[in-house]
């Protein structure tokens with residue numbers, strides 16, 4: 001099973017859908033695939049000096065388990081642990 005992924009902003013407020021402030025000088029962007037339900041999270045630093053706030057994207061299966069940084073490739077049902 002493969003999925004082309006149709007990413008749609010997930011959560012957040014109406015003005016900034018899919019965008020969260022992590023309270024530590026960084027933003028978190030969340031999108032969810034409307035087809036398979038996979039979630040993609042990406043963090044971005046906005047202070048310019050907290051490099052640890054820039055990360056991802058990471059992909060998560062619908063049940064919340066992580067499936068690494070290349071969800072386009074690893075999505076094959078539950079094959080990848």
Ligand SMILES: [Zn+2]
Nearest residue numbers: 003005033036
């Ligand atoms: Zn998908």
